[in-house]
Amino acid sequence: MAPHTSKNVVIIGSGIAGLTTAKLLCENGIKATIVEKSSVLGGHTRKWSCKATSQCQVCNRCSLDDVMAALENYGVQYLTESELGSVVRDSAGYLRGVKISTSGSEVAEEIPSDALALCVGFETYDPSEKLLWGYGALDGVMTLADLDFVLDQQRLNDLGNGSEQTKIAFFQCVGSRDKSVGANYCSQYCCKAALRSAVKLKSEKPQWSVAIFYIDLQVSGKYASSLLGRATESGIELAQGVPGEIFLDENKKLAVNIEKNGTNAREQFDKIILSVGQRPSASTAILSQITGVGLNEHGFFESRTIFDPNRTCAQGVYLAGACGAPMDIETTILNASAAASDIISDLSGIHKGA
Amino acid sequence: MESSSNLTQLTSFLEKIPSALVLGKGLTASIAVIELKGKGFEVIQLEFGQAPGDELYCCLPGFDFEEYKLSVMQSVGQSEVYHSESIPMIDRDGAGFKVDIASIRDRRFDVLFFAGGLANRPCSNLDLAPLELFGPETKYSGESEDVALLMDYPEPSDSAAAMSAIVYALENAKNGGRSAVILDNVPVRHLQGESLYDSAKSAGVKFYRLGQSNPKIQDSFPSEGGNRKIWITLQDRIEQGSDIQIVCDRLFLVTGPDQKGIPYQINHFLGADLDPSGFLISESIHSNTFKSFSAGVYAIGNFTGNSDLFQIMSQAKAAAASARAYALFTNTKSRENILSISEECVRCLTCYRICPHMAIWPSVSPSRSQLNSIGTACFECGICVSECPRTAIDLTHFPQMAFSSFIEDVKNQPDRIVVYGCSRSAGRAASHISLPPDVVFFSVPCAGRVSESVILETLSIGVKGLLVIGCHHGNCASNNGTDWACDRVETVVTNFLLPMDMQGKLQYKTMAPNEILKMEKIIRQFVNELETDPQTSKYSSS
Numbered sequence: 001m002a003p004h005t006s007k008n009v010v011i012i013g014s015g016i017a018g019l020t021t022a023k024l025l026c027e028n029g030i031k032a033t034i035v036e037k038s039s040v041l042g043g044h045t046r047k048w049s050c051k052a053t054s055q056c057q058v059c060n061r062c063s064l065d066d067v068m069a070a071l072e073n074y075g076v077q078y079l080t081e082s083e084l085g086s087v088v089r090d091s092a093g094y095l096r097g098v099k100i101s102t103s104g105s106e107v108a109e110e111i112p113s114d115a116l117a118l119c120v121g122f123e124t125y126d127p128s129e130k131l132l133w134g135y136g137a138l139d140g141v142m143t144l145a146d147l148d149f150v151l152d153q154q155r156l157n158d159l160g161n162g163s164e165q166t167k168i169a170f171f172q173c174v175g176s177r178d179k180s181v182g183a184n185y186c187s188q189y190c191c192k193a194a195l196r197s198a199v200k201l202k203s204e205k206p207q208w209s210v211a212i213f214y215i216d217l218q219v220s221g222k223y224a225s226s227l228l229g230r231a232t233e234s235g236i237e238l239a240q241g242v243p244g245e246i247f248l249d250e251n252k253k254l255a256v257n258i259e260k261n262g263t264n265a266r267e268q269f270d271k272i273i274l275s276v277g278q279r280p281s282a283s284t285a286i287l288s289q290i291t292g293v294g295l296n297e298h299g300f301f302e303s304r305t306i307f308d309p310n311r312t313c314a315q316g317v318y319l320a321g322a323c324g325a326p327m328d329i330e331t332t333i334l335n336a337s338a339a340a341s342d343i344i345s346d347l348s349g350i351h352k353g354a
Numbered sequence: 355m356e357s358s359s360n361l362t363q364l365t366s367f368l369e370k371i372p373s374a375l376v377l378g379k380g381l382t383a384s385i386a387v388i389e390l391k392g393k394g395f396e397v398i399q400l401e402f403g404q405a406p407g408d409e410l411y412c413c414l415p416g417f418d419f420e421e422y423k424l425s426v427m428q429s430v431g432q433s434e435v436y437h438s439e440s441i442p443m444i445d446r447d448g449a450g451f452k453v454d455i456a457s458i459r460d461r462r463f464d465v466l467f468f469a470g471g472l473a474n475r476p477c478s479n480l481d482l483a484p485l486e487l488f489g490p491e492t493k494y495s496g497e498s499e500d501v502a503l504l505m506d507y508p509e510p511s512d513s514a515a516a517m518s519a520i521v522y523a524l525e526n527a528k529n530g531g532r533s534a535v536i537l538d539n540v541p542v543r544h545l546q547g548e549s550l551y552d553s554a555k556s557a558g559v560k561f562y563r564l565g566q567s568n569p570k571i572q573d574s575f576p577s578e579g580g581n582r583k584i585w586i587t588l589q590d591r592i593e594q595g596s597d598i599q600i601v602c603d604r605l606f607l608v609t610g611p612d613q614k615g616i617p618y619q620i621n622h623f624l625g626a627d628l629d630p631s632g633f634l635i636s637e638s639i640h641s642n643t644f645k646s647f648s649a650g651v652y653a654i655g656n657f658t659g660n661s662d663l664f665q666i667m668s669q670a671k672a673a674a675a676s677a678r679a680y681a682l683f684t685n686t687k688s689r690e691n692i693l694s695i696s697e698e699c700v701r702c703l704t705c706y707r708i709c710p711h712m713a714i715w716p717s718v719s720p721s722r723s724q725l726n727s728i729g730t731a732c733f734e735c736g737i738c739v740s741e742c743p744r745t746a747i748d749l750t751h752f753p754q755m756a757f758s759s760f761i762e763d764v765k766n767q768p769d770r771i772v773v774y775g776c777s778r779s780a781g782r783a784a785s786h787i788s789l790p791p792d793v794v795f796f797s798v799p800c801a802g803r804v805s806e807s808v809i810l811e812t813l814s815i816g817v818k819g820l821l822v823i824g825c826h827h828g829n830c831a832s833n834n835g836t837d838w839a840c841d842r843v844e845t846v847v848t849n850f851l852l853p854m855d856m857q858g859k860l861q862y863k864t865m866a867p868n869e870i871l872k873m874e875k876i877i878r879q880f881v882n883e884l885e886t887d888p889q890t891s892k893y894s895s896s
Contacts, residue, residue, distance in 0.1 A: 024672075050866035056829035064784060065867035066831075154871045176549055184549060186542040216539035220513035220610075222659030226630045228510070240563065242589055268598035279687055298545065306414065307422075309664065310671075327543040334665065337672030344675050345392045 004202065007347050008033060010098050010113040012084050015043020017321025017336040018119035019067045026074035030347065031113055033077040035100055037283070039066070041122050042258035045329060051196035053203035057230075058223055059196050060329035083283075083293065086290055087317075090268060095316030106253035108267060114317050115343045118287060118338065122278040122322040124184070125175025133274060134246040139270070140254050141246055143174075143276045144193055151197070156204055161270045164207045169256075169269045170194040171242050172214040176277030176296055176326075185298055187277035189328035191218045194275045195231050202234040211257075213236040225230070246272055277325035291317050300325055309337035318343055371396050372681035375453065375463040377441065378470035379398035381426060382406030382666055386469040389674035396463075398458060399435045402442070402617075406892075408471025408656050409611060411490050412663040413517030413544055415524065415724035419490060426615070441619040446715035449650060451731040464681040465650045467673065468620060468634060472656035474515070475612030477507065485571075488519050488606040489588050497533035502586055502600055505608035506538035507564065512610030514662035516541040517607045520554050527557040534564045534600045536569065536588060539739045562598060567686045571605070611656040622655070623648075627710075627833065633659035647730035647833045648712040649731035650680055689729030691750050693738075696831060699725060705738035705747060711834035714738060735832035736803030740842075743801075752799050757808055760796050765815040770794050772812055773821045775873075776801045778831050780823040782867045787874050790881050791817065802835025810850070810861065819859045825877065826864040836864060856889040862882035 007030045011018045014036035022032040037117035042064055051059040066145075085108040088097035098116055099108040125143060127135040128300055134141045150158055160166040172194060176187040180247065191214065200212045217238070219227055231238065253268045280299035288295050292314040294302040301319050304311040310318050310326075320339035321332040372392045376383050379401040390397045392795035413421065421713045434568035435456055435473040443454035451463045474487050486492075488503065503519045505511040508683035508889075516537070535554075540561060544549050555561065569588040586600040613632035623626060627646045635646055646653055654660075654669040693713070695705075701723055717724055727747075739747045739754070748754050764770050767892070771793045771869045775781055781797035789795055798804055801824025812820050822843055824836035851857045863876045 024675050024679065028675060028681070029682060046868075050869050050872075052826035052828055052829065052864070052866060054864050056826040058828070061868060062825075062866045066778070069778075069782070073469075096712070108445075152871070152876055175544065184552070186547055188543060189760065200519075216542065218539065218543050219514075219544065220510045220516065220541060221633055222629060222633050224510040287367075296545075300545070306664075307667070308667070319781065334668050334672055337675060338668035339390070341393075341671035341675035343667050345389075348394060351544075 007031065007114045008112055009033060009115045009117060009343055009347075010068045010084075010100075010111055011117045011119055012123055012322075013043065013119035013198040013323070014078070014080075015119060015121045015321065015332075016042040016045045016067070016330050017323075017339075018043070018117070019064070019071060020333050020336035021117050021119060021320045021340045021343075022074075022076055023067050023070050024337050025343065026071065026076065028340075028344050030344065031075070031077075033079065033113070035082045036078065036080045037083050039080050041078065043078070043351060044124075044145075047145060047148060047152075048102060048146040051074065051151075051200050053200060055198065057196045057227070058330070060333065061191070063329060063333060084116075084287060084290055088113075089315075093315060114318075114320060114347055117318045117320055117339060117343065118291070118312075118323055119320045120281045120283050120287065120291065120323045122326060123281050125181070125276045125279050127174050127274045128275055129175075130181060132245040133171075135274060137247060138248060138254060140270060140271045141274065142268075143274050144190065144197065146275070147197055147273050151200065156201070159207070159271050161202075161206065166205070166208040166271075167207060167267075167269045168201060168210050168273065170205075170210075170212040170275055171274045172200060172212065172217075172275045174274040174276050175279070177215060183277055183279065183298070185326065186218055188218065188331065189326070190275035190277060192227065192328060194273070195219065195227055197273070198236045199227075199230050199234055202236060206234075209237070210235075211239055213239050213242045215240070215242060258348055278322055281323060284323060293317055293319070308342075310335070310342045314340075356615065361674045363767045370685065372464045372685070373398070373450075374463070374465045374467060374677060375451065376404060376467045376469050378408075378468060378655070379473040379655075381410050381423060381663075382471060382670070383467075383469040384426050384430050385667055385670045386467050386674070387672045388426065389429065389434075390467070390558065390677065391689060391711070393674045393678040395674070397433065398443075398461070398463070399433060399764075400438060400453070400455070400458075401435060402438045402470075403440050406524050408665045408795060409474050409490055409661055410666060411512070411513075411518040411661050413514045413521070414546060414809050414823045415521045415550060416737050417799065419500065427777075441617050441623075444623055446712060446728060446731075449728055451650065456775060459475070464684065465652065465677040467677070468651070468653040469670075470616075470620075470657050472611040472615040473614070474609045476608045477607050477609065477616070485605055488515065488522070490515075490518070492606065493523065494522050494525045496529065498525060498529045500532045500602040501526055501604045501606070502534040502536060502584070502602040503606045503608055504569065504586075504826040505609070507536075507542075507569070510538065510610075511541070511608045512661040513541045513543040514665075515608050515610060517544065517547060519606065520550060520559070522606075524554040524557055526551070528561045532602070532784040534562060535550065535559060535584075536564060536586070536600075538564050560600075562588060562600070563591040565591045565594070585634035589867045597612075609660055611659060613659065618655055623651075625805070631659065632826075633657065647710045647734075649728075650677075650684070651712070652677060664792065676710060684730040687730060692729040692732045692734060693727035694750065695727060696746045696748075696749050697723050698744045700744055701725060704741055704743065708739055708741055710735070710835075729737060733800075733832055734800075735800035735835050737832060737835055737838055740803055740808075749799070749803075752803070757811075757848040761808075761811055761815060761820070764812075764817060766795060766807060767794075768816075771819045772796065772817050772882065773820070773877060774798050774801070774804045774808075774812075775823040776825055776835070778823045779865050779867045779869075780873060783865070783870045783873045786870045789877065793877060800830070800832050800835040801839035802830070802832055804839050804842065806846060809846050813846075813860065815848075817859075819861075821860075821877065822862045823873070824862070824864055826866060829866065840864075860881060860893055870880060 015320045045064040051057045080104040085099040085101040101108040127133045249255035293312040297301045320336035372396040376399045445452045527533045572585040652673040773795045777797045830836040
């Protein structure tokens with residue numbers, strides 16, 4: 001819709017970060033090429049479910065549909081099943097293009113590019129790494145992503161045991177804030193996701209009992225009070241301390257040991273949902289080599305300075321979303337918009353930049 | 355740096371230099387000015403009222419706020435700044451804005467930025483003299499002291515403020531002081547948060563998690579010349595058991611921005627663009643963070659409930675880019691005929707009051723005032739069309755005729771079940787599902803376009819049932835279209851259907867665009883209910 005310049009920006013990754021970056025660039029008259037390694041667009045967000053009861057819980061899942069609808073107005077080029085092969089720089093070192101390799105084709109295609117945005121997102125922690133969680137071994141232990149699939153498929157009854165007394169627990173910080181699994185950071189999205197999912201479960205199945213075991217609830221900010229309020233109103237049990245082990249008791253039911261008032265108590269659950277943390281995407285290492293963007297101690301891309309979170313040390317290369325630090329959808333949209341903003345400033349040359 | 359031939363390439367596409375008015379003072383306003391200038395805007399800043407500057411926190415240890423402020427002030431450079439006692443009258447001028455301040459009355463602005471600051475909220479539960487609010491200016495003196503920091507009380511603290519407070523506790527502990535942090539949840543909402551918490555713990559900062567009971571605070575002056583001490587008695591949530599007593603010299607309360615400080619004129623101007631806690635909507639739904647529902651109006655910083663310097667920097671960048679897109683759009687597109695207002699208009703101002711996008715604006719003149727539609731600001735939701743008492747308004751792309759001919763069409767088909775669905779949610783999902791044979795789906799721009807008269811007209815042609823589907827409450831792209839639709843359905847059910855015992859014929863449901871299976875379920879359930887409802891089946895077969 002907006003008049004196009006000759007500028008083109010190549011975006012690696014078609015999750016909410018990549019699409020948001022593309023949207024704001026296009027609205028500002030800059031062309032975008034989106035490179036996606038899988039065959040479908042939308043990244044993690046596409047697989048998540050809407051958490052609204054009839055009241056929106058601001059999970060931002062629908063942002064994906066909105067941004068994709070907005071992009072239909074622009075001639076964005078999508079290259080699926082494709083990956084970044086190399087970057088092309090001129091003699092002065094400025095980014096001039098990228099080479100993209102598409103599966104099934106032997107020759108890498110060169111695309112002129114004035115900026116490159118890395119939007120490769122994250123991977124969820126694989127909880128089967130830690131045997132005590134029982135993921136993959138015990139029936140009924142699932143992840144937040146598995147729960148989203150059930151919610152999306154409208155198959156909530158699958159979670160119940162057929163009776164009214166279904167008990168469901170969320171375990172927070174699975175693979176986050178845990179040095180022993182190499183992730184000494186908070187994954188930022190899981191407390192809100194678990195709380196919203198729990199509220200959704202309680203609204204659909206008020207007679208079920210839902211508990212959230214946590215270390216610290218990371219829900220500060222403008223929506224914190226209302227979210228915590230809804231959780232307590234709907235009767236969700238919030239319990240500090242995450243049990244370390246899930247096992248089958250003598251009745252073949254999922255059980256955990258919980259310390260209550262200094263004594264151990266055993267509690268049974270029908271389903272236990274592990275709130276798995278965010279890990280750097282597997283492609284960050286190779287992309288780091290190709291682009292020259294460094295990785296920080298946690299394996300996420302390193303920004304130029306802490307005050308410049310979307311620019312990198314490599315000229316013309318930008319970061320957006322969870323490949324720079326773990327974040328939820330809302331923060332990703334903000335972060336990716338800021339990345340697009342930096343690119344616009346730098347390409348228009350008004351603002352000094354990379 | 356780009357070569358000089360490219361320097362003005364992008365900006366030359368704007369027919370004229372876009373202009374922005376930034377309302378507010380402090381760091382937030384300065385950051386907004388820098389970002390807007392960086393996008394080619396001509397910027398004027400308007401400081402208003404006696405309100406305090408902003409309270410922004412940087413949560414990282416070793417951060418020098420003074421140095422940072424200095425660098426911001428240098429980047430702002432020369433800039434046009436005006437002052438006003440209160441927020442002035444703001445008027446739409448086409449897609450842009452005008453303000454009623456003598457020196458800039460004749461200037462027109464493409465976009466408005468609300469970038470004001472708020473004071474931190476005081477604690478409502480504690481009315482105690484020894485309590486100091488922990489602000490961004492609260493600097494650790496370097497002397498070791500016995501200090502306690504109380505946060506998340508009674509409601510969650512701002513996370514950046516809370517992390518800054520932990521930095522304070524850490525520095526004091528490193529200097530041999532005793533630091534106690536009393537909170538509900540340890541804030542680690544930053545990649546470095548966990549290591550900050552770890553180093554605070556290993557430096558000897560004590561963390562106490564508030565239990566069910568409120569902490570008791572006593573201010574005591576020992577009789578014999580000793581120092582004033584503050585006594586805090588509390589129960590730790592984890593180490594349940596006997597009371598814990600903390601004695602300290604200073605007690606800080608860590609809160610967050612106080613929404614009560616947002617001037618009422620802003621609330622009035624932005625209409626209903628407030629989130630449930632009373633902040634301006636800006637970290638909003640619909641992939642439009644930082645943007646208000648009113649086209650061309652942006653809000654960043656404390657006004658949006660945010661105190662985190664990093665996030666506010668991102669907000670300012672994002673909003674500036676979005677503002678540039680808006681200016682580009684309004685300066686290059688003509689959308690004059692999106693909405694028509696006919697001679698039937700009696701200037702009752704209903705449309706002006708209810709338009710969520712500020713796309714209808716009155717022009718006052720002694721001879722004949724009139725209401726104008728602003729095409730580039732209009733989202734074509736049609737809420738105004740539905741509420742206009744004179745049916746004087748119509749949408750060009752979805753005219754009243756569209757409804758009439760649809761209804762005419764359905765009239766000729768017996769026993770139909772009609773579904774009106776919002777194009778954003780149900781409309782998008784509808785193409786992915788197969789509808790039961792009797793069901794006819796009709797996509798409307800927004801559920802808010804389904805007026806009471808449309809509902810009554812549809813019911814009057816003898817349909818078996820009518821289902822209206824909108825987006826979830828609080829998720830409407832036109833802010834309250836879904837609430838309008840829900841209310842109208844309730845009104846019709848209560849006033850018309852209930853007395854005839856036919857309430858089952860009309861329902862309102864909500865869904866999200868990706869809830870395809872849910873839409874199938876909603877429709878299937880509605881159809882089943884109609885079939886099993888003796889009243890409805892009696893009605894439709896007679």
